[in-house]
Amino acid sequence: MKKLMCLMILLSSASLVFSQNRADTTLFLEPISGGSSADRAFFEDNLEMEISAAGYTMIDDVLDAIYSINASIAPEDDGFVLSITLNNVKESREVVTQELFYTQVEESYEMLPFLVWQMLANAPFLVNDIPPPPPPQIYNTDTESTNNSGRMTPIVNLVNAVPDDDSWKNKWIYLGAKFGVSPRFYTAVGKEPNTESITIELGVESSIQAVDFLSVQMEANFSLDTVDYQNETYRTPIFTFPLLLKVVLKPGRSFLVEPYGGAYLNLPLTAEIQPPVGGWTAGFDFGVKTGSGVIFFDFRYSTDFGSIKVHGGEGEFNRNIVSVTAGYKVGFLNRKQSASRFRGARY
Numbered sequence: 001m002k003k004l005m006c007l008m009i010l011l012s013s014a015s016l017v018f019s020q021n022r023a024d025t026t027l028f029l030e031p032i033s034g035g036s037s038a039d040r041a042f043f044e045d046n047l048e049m050e051i052s053a054a055g056y057t058m059i060d061d062v063l064d065a066i067y068s069i070n071a072s073i074a075p076e077d078d079g080f081v082l083s084i085t086l087n088n089v090k091e092s093r094e095v096v097t098q099e100l101f102y103t104q105v106e107e108s109y110e111m112l113p114f115l116v117w118q119m120l121a122n123a124p125f126l127v128n129d130i131p132p133p134p135p136p137q138i139y140n141t142d143t144e145s146t147n148n149s150g151r152m153t154p155i156v157n158l159v160n161a162v163p164d165d166d167s168w169k170n171k172w173i174y175l176g177a178k179f180g181v182s183p184r185f186y187t188a189v190g191k192e193p194n195t196e197s198i199t200i201e202l203g204v205e206s207s208i209q210a211v212d213f214l215s216v217q218m219e220a221n222f223s224l225d226t227v228d229y230q231n232e233t234y235r236t237p238i239f240t241f242p243l244l245l246k247v248v249l250k251p252g253r254s255f256l257v258e259p260y261g262g263a264y265l266n267l268p269l270t271a272e273i274q275p276p277v278g279g280w281t282a283g284f285d286f287g288v289k290t291g292s293g294v295i296f297f298d299f300r301y302s303t304d305f306g307s308i309k310v311h312g313g314e315g316e317f318n319r320n321i322v323s324v325t326a327g328y329k330v331g332f333l334n335r336k337q338s339a340s341r342f343r344g345a346r347y
Contacts, residue, residue, distance in 0.1 A: 028065035035073030176329025256287035276306035
């Protein structure tokens with residue numbers, strides 16, 4: 001009796017194994033965004049072919065699918081980047097993203113099957129009865145053709161390394177605007193009591209990222225100086241023009257930290273308060289990627305090279321300035337990114 005039960009269990013187990021395969025795993029392919037209509041049609045056809053060749057069942061309703069794939073095409077440097085993301089529909093999460101650089105779609109014939117195979121390795125089917133097909137052999141396509149029709153530049157390697165989309169923090173030029181508050185502390189040089197005030201500060205800025213870790217920034221900021229002297233209040237609108245040298249730190253995929261130092265020029269609009277020609281400043285920015293640009297928070301300390309004069313020079317004060325501002329900046333013109341942008345697959 002025991003031998004008969006064991007035989008039945010073995011037979012039923014074998015039948016379950018052969019009754020399920022990769023066709024039980026459904027996948028939905030979303031329309032590709034970006035790029036030209038010809039490029040989108042080319043990659044949609046090839047993705048459908050590669051997914052079907054791998055044995056997965058493609059369906060037309062994403063709600064009934066176990067996995068979905070969405071792709072986009074974006075310009076980069078002198079070519080384009082195809083970004084493909086595999087999503088787990090049931091768990092509502094991104095599984096892995098792969099990217100491929102190309103100048104002409106025909107260049108992707110050899111690399112695209114390998115990229116899809118590498119991605120689908122992260123989409124296990126219900127019963128792993130047979131292994132997925134091996135990746136296609138990769139050939140060196142760096143040699144130029146007689147008509148110089150293009151070049152193949154894959155950016156996916158054998159260890160599943162793909163680039164993060166760091167183009168937002170690798171631009172040549174950034175333009176931005178900011179707004180905030182600026183507490184100011186006036187220390188009397190003579191016997192007059194010290195005084196302080198707080199003012200609104202607003203400004204615009206432009207920077208050039210000269211190298212990957214260093215940028216030069218120019219600003220134009222407007223504020224209002226207010227000094228109490230001998231029971232009278234003196235006010236002067238003032239422009240400052242800082243020139244800053246910034247160290248660009250890029251931790252993670254969504255953050256930017258920029259400590260800086262530099263000097264500034266003063267331009268008062270009235271003569272009630274007469275500041276020195278300029279001063280020095282130091283601080284740091286903390287930025288967060290938002291949309292196509294960066295929301296940033298600026299914390300800064302500044303002090304003049306000399307003392308300010310009030311009421312025709314009768315009063316004299318040393319001025320110390322704290323600025324806390326927030327703003328938004330947008331980058332223009334992509335810089336070539338260094339090899340450090342290549343990471344493992346993003347899970």
